[in-house]
Amino acid sequence: MSLSVHEQQSLQPFNTFGVAVKAHWYAEASTDAEVREALAAAAALGAPLLVMGGGSNLLLTGDLDALVLRMVSRGRRLLAEEGGQVLVEAEAGEPWHPFVLWTLEQGLAGLENLSLIPGTVGAAPVQNIGAYGVELKDVLHSLLAFDRQSGELREFRVDECEFAYRHSRFKRESGRWLILRVRFALSRQAVLHLDYGPLRQRLQQQGIDVPTPLAVSQAVCAIRAEKLPDPQVLGNAGSFFKNPLVDEALAGQLRERWPGLVGYPAGDGQVKLAAGWLIEQAGWKGYRDGDAGVHALQALVLVNYGGATGRQLLALAQRIQADIRTRFGVDLEIEPVVC
Ligand SMILES: Cc1cc2nc3c(=O)[nH]c(=O)nc-3n(C[C@H](O)[C@H](O)[C@H](O)COP(=O)(O)OP(=O)(O)OC[C@H]3O[C@@H](n4cnc5c(N)ncnc54)[C@H](O)[C@@H]3O)c2cc1C
Known part of the structure; x- marks a missing residue:
């Protein structure tokens, strides 16, 4: 066509x-x-x-x-299998969550923690999507991208993608690479990641002591459905700010003043602070200005109650950024791509 x-x-x-x-x-x-x-x-x-x-x-x-x-390209396939390791390929336009479910139906583990993330396969590497202790880089094998500068196709191995927290080479060189297909290294022997957030607890509450990848996926979906607004019901783009990395000295000063500060060691003398905690402490949770607001249950999520414009949502985000800078001396970076 x-x-x-x-x-x-x-x-x-x-x-x-x-x-x-x-x-x-x-x-x-x-x-x-x-x-x-x-x-x-x-x-x-x-x-x-x-x-x-x-x-x-x-x-x-x-x-x-x-x-x-x-x-809107579609297609997903098993390419090779050896010793329980399975190479799977999907077209960029494949909707992400149905693709995850399809891999689980094939008896493949690896993507279960990334269940119910909206969007497409082709965009997943752009910000190295992550959830519940797993990032795309942990399961990506390689991808095929179109170089808009030279008109040539280029294959990237995972180590060439410059993946970092919600970041990649494709985000850094925005506008250059158009991702056509993505390959994943999945496994028939599940190595589950249950230590992040309430995942293990949720499974235990359900009486599941030895979960399957499908049970993990279902638990992730249930937790996400409770925590995050459904875009079909309330417009949003998930987490609006990245969790900021600060040095240990600043984290220590902040913890003295706010003993409940939520942060995790991030290596190299840095601490990753929970942006949602900072925004909630500053009193923004549930705030609404016209149709632009901060979600009542999740301070990290900006929402459109119906008629908000992108500029109004951006203006609200900028007010939050300025307030967090003044109160905590911390810069919040916007996660979605603003255009
Ligand atoms: C309710 C909700 C929950 C979310 N939860 C998470 C989460 O847990 N973890 C997480 O990481 N993200 C999360 N997100 C963010 C979002 O779902 C992901 O970033 C997703 O990968 C975006 O996919 P998309 O197809 O919608 O990309 P788009 O929004 O359409 O595009 C995003 C960027 O990728 C580029 N892009 C898109 N397709 C391609 C392509 N084929 N080649 C090159 N560039 C491309 C675009 O130009 C743009 O710069 C959430 C969003 C929502 C609404």
Whole structure:
């Protein structure tokens, strides 16, 4: 099928904040050929090309004078198996959570802790998605990306992706790499990660002492459903701020003043503070200004009660950042991509 380009397309259904903005040009790509066509179309229009997946890590602050390309490619397959290690490949446009469930149905372990994260397979490496003690880098084998500068395809091994906390080479070189397919190293012998948050406790409460990967996935889904607002009901992009890394000296000073400070050793003399705790302490939890607000149960999540614009949500985020800087001397970094 060849690419069809639409004009003045509303992006409201395609971003989980539910912000009402338009793309000057909009297209969907389900094949590599359509990706190439979109790049050629953008060049012919003299417009930048913005790639998106599920729009669950985006804050759109105004109409986009760009060609917005939504990745809708589908396909997932087992590529190789040896000694219980299984190589699995998925197309960039595959919705993430159904893909996780599919791997579990194949009897494969590795992605269970990353259940119920919105978005697509192709965007998952961009911010090295993570949850419940597992990050994408722990299970990624390699990926295939299109170099928008040279027009060539390039394969990246996991060690070439520069993965860090909610960061990667693809985020650093934003606009250069368009991820087409991702390969995962999964396993038939589960090595479960249950020590993060209330996961083990939840399983024990259910009487499960020796969980399967599927049971872990179900527990993760249950905990997430209690903690995080469903974007179908209340617009949001998950955690709005990264947990800040500060040096131990500052963490020590803060702990003297606020003994309940939540932080975890992060190596290299650094401590990762819980951004949600800082925001809650500062009194922002449940705050609402018009239709832009801070979720009543989870201070790390900004929400759109219906009619908030991206600019209003960004203005609220900036007020929170300034307040946290003044109170704690800590800089909060915004996690979603702002465009
Ligand atoms: C309720 C909720 C809970 C969440 N929980 C978590 C969580 O636990 N952990 C976590 O890490 N994140 C979480 N997120 C954030 C989000 O789901 C992830 O970052 C997800 O990977 C974004 O995928 P997406 O397809 O929606 O990307 P989009 O929002 O569409 O795009 C995000 C960025 O990736 C780029 N991009 C998208 N596709 C491609 C591609 N194929 N090639 C190159 N670049 C691309 C875009 O240009 C943009 O810069 C949550 C979000 C919500 C709404």
